[in-house]
Amino acid sequence: MTLNKTFMWGGASAANQYEGGYNEGGKGLNAVDVLTNGSATEPRKVTWKMPNGKTGATDLVWGADYFKLPDGAIPQLVDDYYYPSHQGTDFYHHYQEDIKYMADMGFDVFRLSMNWSRILPNGDDEKPNQEGLEFYDKVFDECAKYGIKPLVTLSHYETPLSLIQRFGGWKDRHLIDAFVHYADVVMNYYKGKVKYWLTFNEINAMDMAPYMGGGLIDGSEQNRAQGAHNQFVASAKTVKLAHEIDSDNQVGMMLAYSAIYPYTCDPEDQLLVMKAKQEMLFYSDVQMLGYYPTSRLKKYERDGIKLDDRPEDYELLKKYPCDFLSFSCYTSNVVTVHGDDAKASGNVSAGNITNPYLETNAWGWATDPAVLRLGLNELWERYYKPLWVVENGLGWSDTLTDDNKIHDDYRIKYLRAQINSMEEAVTLDGVDLMGYTMWSAIDLVSNGTGEMKKRYGFVYVDRDDRGNGSLNRYPKDSFYWYKKVIASNGKDL
Numbered sequence: 001m002t003l004n005k006t007f008m009w010g011g012a013s014a015a016n017q018y019e020g021g022y023n024e025g026g027k028g029l030n031a032v033d034v035l036t037n038g039s040a041t042e043p044r045k046v047t048w049k050m051p052n053g054k055t056g057a058t059d060l061v062w063g064a065d066y067f068k069l070p071d072g073a074i075p076q077l078v079d080d081y082y083y084p085s086h087q088g089t090d091f092y093h094h095y096q097e098d099i100k101y102m103a104d105m106g107f108d109v110f111r112l113s114m115n116w117s118r119i120l121p122n123g124d125d126e127k128p129n130q131e132g133l134e135f136y137d138k139v140f141d142e143c144a145k146y147g148i149k150p151l152v153t154l155s156h157y158e159t160p161l162s163l164i165q166r167f168g169g170w171k172d173r174h175l176i177d178a179f180v181h182y183a184d185v186v187m188n189y190y191k192g193k194v195k196y197w198l199t200f201n202e203i204n205a206m207d208m209a210p211y212m213g214g215g216l217i218d219g220s221e222q223n224r225a226q227g228a229h230n231q232f233v234a235s236a237k238t239v240k241l242a243h244e245i246d247s248d249n250q251v252g253m254m255l256a257y258s259a260i261y262p263y264t265c266d267p268e269d270q271l272l273v274m275k276a277k278q279e280m281l282f283y284s285d286v287q288m289l290g291y292y293p294t295s296r297l298k299k300y301e302r303d304g305i306k307l308d309d310r311p312e313d314y315e316l317l318k319k320y321p322c323d324f325l326s327f328s329c330y331t332s333n334v335v336t337v338h339g340d341d342a343k344a345s346g347n348v349s350a351g352n353i354t355n356p357y358l359e360t361n362a363w364g365w366a367t368d369p370a371v372l373r374l375g376l377n378e379l380w381e382r383y384y385k386p387l388w389v390v391e392n393g394l395g396w397s398d399t400l401t402d403d404n405k406i407h408d409d410y411r412i413k414y415l416r417a418q419i420n421s422m423e424e425a426v427t428l429d430g431v432d433l434m435g436y437t438m439w440s441a442i443d444l445v446s447n448g449t450g451e452m453k454k455r456y457g458f459v460y461v462d463r464d465d466r467g468n469g470s471l472n473r474y475p476k477d478s479f480y481w482y483k484k485v486i487a488s489n490g491k492d493l
């Protein structure tokens with residue numbers, strides 16, 4: 001298998017899970033800063049306060065199609081709760097050490113997100129926070145020292161809390177202007193240092209977790225539709241701006257991709273697959289093709305959804321699609337109308353249909369060796385625009401041995417199959433693939449649960465689910481394996 005010489009290998013992260021320093025250097029709070037930790041079986045919660053002083057916390061359930069805080073509840077920090085994002089795994093104070101580890105593995109690229117509220121503490125401040133700008137400047141200089149290119153996500157679930165408190169999140173068009181102003185500030189400040197940008201992490205999270213994806217405190221279908229529309233317009237304006245600021249800039253969209261299989265060959269199961277794909281690919285259709293797919297317009301018509309839109313929105317969408325499509329891909333999912341049969345055959349876990357041909361991890365995620373080839377082909381043949389795998393990895397509860405080693409052969413096995421599948425899409429099918437950033441470069445807290453025990457990194461961080469630990473770093477066995485993979489440009493798996 002041969003990948004192009006320009007193929008970029010690396011690893012990924014997100015500020016809200018990794019950075020910490022949540023109240024340092026003038027940073028404002030973001031959406032995730034008011035999320036408690038959960039567990040494999042217990043959801044994370046959004047904490048809030050009522051005008052009368054009453055406080056509480058509401059479940060944040062992934063996959064729920066409706067999420068709403070009690071009337072009048074405003075998300076904010078509340079005493080007596082533990083918030084995993086506040087410390088993350090402390091990249092804020094460990095960035096030099098961590099980037100050195102990345103350099104040792106031979107990274108070409110490091111994907112990180114910028115904490116919007118570190119730059120603009122309230123999300124829409126006219127003047128940026130200089131200390132925040134300087135922090136990322138040091139990070140990019142450190143990357144440059146080793147020839148590592150940054151891939152920057154502008155918003156990875158880090159909607160500034162103040163925008164949520166004042167506007168109810170992305171349902172308000174004010175957020176379009178706030179976001180474009182933020183993009184303008186950072187793209188000018190880091191001109192020449194950052195060339196690859198992503199707008200919204202997993203933009204379809206708007207449907208899957210509206211608080212996380214859209215800062216929505218009321219995740220009704222109407223608000224999700226408006227939130228998505230506003231993000232599309234913000235994305236198009238950002239593409240325009242990025243190209244004006246520096247013709248070298250490339251802006252990608254980011255989709256949460258999963259392959260979807262029918263449990264049986266019953267045509268009804270095929271229709272479920274089709275509908276699930278329409279839900280997911282609506283987001284990439286708008287940003288890569290420049291228009292709404294008719295299936296979504298019909299759905300809005302049926303459901304009585306009315307968008308607060310302008311004719312110029314659609315001109316922008318058409319004129320400024322994204323330069324490339326990046327996506328996360330961990331697993332495949334199964335759908336069926338024959339839930340009872342699946343149950344009787346033992347193919348249901350935690351309410352989801354499981355695939356009898358695949359193994360799952362402790363969180364019920366199937367490890368699917370074909371998923372990247374399938375996904376890459378599907379997205380390539382739909383858009384014929386460059387692709388980038390920006391998240392793929394295995395969450396596992398690693399054990400640190402007495403001599404500070406982590407023998408994560410299960411992760412190596414998973415990644416070997418994934419990279420092989422990805423390389424087949426390139427070499428056998430001709431997919432144009434820019435790079436691969438494994439999730440995650442260094443251990444960080446889980447997005448879905450806030451747990452620390454669901455680890456993904458090549459480097460172990462000594463920190464537990466309640467934030468105890470030395471924060472010392474230890475390379476895992478997969479660290480040395482990945483170094484070989486990169487050195488051989490994917491040949492030595």
Ligand code: BGP
Pocket residue numbers: 014017201202256328391395439445446447448449454
């Ligand atoms: C994606 C997110 C990441 C990341 C990953 C793994 O949805 O973009 O932020 O965390 O999933 O998920 P988890 O941490 O829940 O295992």
